[in-house]
Amino acid sequence: MTTDRISKFPSPAASPLPVRRQLLAALIATPSLPVLAQFRIEVKGVGLTQLPIAIAPFRGDAQAPQKIAAIVQADLERSGQFRAVDTGGAVLDETARPDVALWRQKSADSLATGSVTRLADGRYDVRFRLWDVVKGQDLGGQSFVVTQGDLRLVAHRIADFIYEKLTGERGVFSTRIAYVTKTGGRYSLWVADADGENSQSALSSPEPIISPAWSPSGGQLAYVSFESRKPVVYVHDVASGRRRLIANFRGSNSAPAWAPDGKSLAVTLSRDGGSQLYTIDANGGEPRRLMQSPGIDTEPAFSGDGRSIYFVSDRGGAPQIYKVSASGGNAERVTFTGSYNISPSVSPDGRWLAYISRVGGAFKLYVMNLSSGTANAITDTSADENPSFAPNSKLIVYATQQQGREALMTSTLDGKIKARLAGQAGDIREPDWGPFQKQ
Incomplete structure (x- = not known):
């Protein structure tokens, strides 16, 4: 993790290291990963x-x-x-x-x-x-x-x-997750069962792949690819492997987030100068800018009802999480605890906000009750990233580091029960939890 997380994307040519998620994410070195790794589940804690x-x-x-x-x-x-x-x-x-x-x-x-x-x-x-x-x-x-x-x-x-x-709640065990690995000089986008098993490769590239995001139907993945030597947003059909270009404007195109109706995405573009939020049709076209901001706005995440977009901005001098109407307008600050809060994820039921907070140099997963504003750290690790809620809002998947290696974890919202889904000889990152599957 680095302290300079709000910055423009470095050029992949200038830095061969793997790319973290979105404009907030800097490049860091990582061990080589196996193409396929079996996962083991280690459940810790007592509810x-x-x-x-x-x-x-x-x-x-x-x-x-x-x-x-x-x-x-x-x-x-x-x-x-x-x-x-x-x-x-x-x-x-x-x-x-x-x-x-x-x-x-x-x-x-x-x-x-x-x-x-x-x-x-x-x-x-x-x-x-x-x-x-x-x-x-x-x-x-x-x-x-x-x-x-x-x-x-x-x-x-x-x-x-x-x-x-x-x-009385719907189970999420037959849903899927997506994540990214780096093996030597190649990046791969994987789709796996919710327990991390049964991984299938959706895409492989010598250039970084970041920010996978499931469509509400579960049939498509939006992601950012650097294969054109710059960040470009694509949408990939999981079943057929076909993909379509969504955003390839001047500057960087990043951080795709689906609207709950699947008809549009929020993206971060620098086409008009600084990194700003836009919405764009799911088939591409001309983007619509959400607001004017003197700072960097990025990492959009829709609320479950589609009415609001949560995002990260340094408009106040340091990265904090804000929300704005999905139709645009004035932004409202959401996080006030801590001086550095990024990577928002909103639970589908609208009750919870998961995010990463830097505390004394450590990056920790926090969960906020949106009705009360109370937020608590739910991990004892120090390099957490990319939280994503299960579709029933009861679990969170996130990436972290344990014993110097990256691992994929799930946690209950109170942090009491954690399960590690870690490759036996490799690392994984950028998880996103898919929607309920049609029976």
Whole structure:
């Protein structure tokens, strides 16, 4: 991290180091990354109101290429809402009626059972059932017939079902994240499951790729590429790989942020002098300037209702977070604690603002309650960056450094439960959490 984070982009030709996010982000050195890294999940912390649940090994799990029950359990633990109860190795399928008294003795409030069966055509039949152990009630179940490649997705959907049944909130385990890596001299944009597994390369380039941003539909990613030797904004169709140019005006074009309706993006352009905020149609065209400012305005982020845009500006002498109507007008300052606040991310439900604050030379993830204005640091690390909310507003993904290496983390909003999704031999950065997937 550097102290000079509000500046124009350095020329990639002048500096071969990887680019951090947006105009606020300076270039720093990083270790080489593997093209693909398996992720491991390390959950740390104890929440105050975790629901005890037993996930029995599914019948047939041992022979399946993906351990469905283990994936479901990891998802639920990572959410911070659940505490796994030891099943003692008991294998129960969806047809068995459990001995609820036994599971009550194990202090489980609920129990999930199921099976995985390989069919003659090579596909897999996955079934599960959820039980309320306290009331002795069958809470329902689901069945799926899928190819081997979709087994992880099925496990995430089972976790979503359980999460919603027991918390009343929609689960985010079948959503996706995007992030950027650098391997030697190449930059790659990846799409992965919400647990960091199943990474697929969306784009690779010898020039920096930064600021990936999911469209509200989840089908497209906006990002900034330096392949033209300057920052240019593209929109990339994830399924087809096709992309379209959005902003390639004089100067720098950066920091794309989607409007919730998917029809436009906010971007930072320096076409008329200093870096300023504009909105532009999602198919490109002539941008519309939001306001006049003597300072640098960048890192736009739409509110969930699309009415406001939060952004970073040094108009007051140091970078702080402001908000302005999406139609433009006068800006209102949002952050007052700390002298250096950047990288705003607004929760989809409109209740929370995540951002990075520099405190004594350390960059820490803060979460602000927007109704009260109260903000708290939720990490004990010192190089946090790029927070992004899960679509249910319950978790945040962000990049940080641990033991000198960059890592991808998720955290509950109170910071009590954190999960590390870190490459075994590499680093990742620039995470963005995608929207809910269509069932």
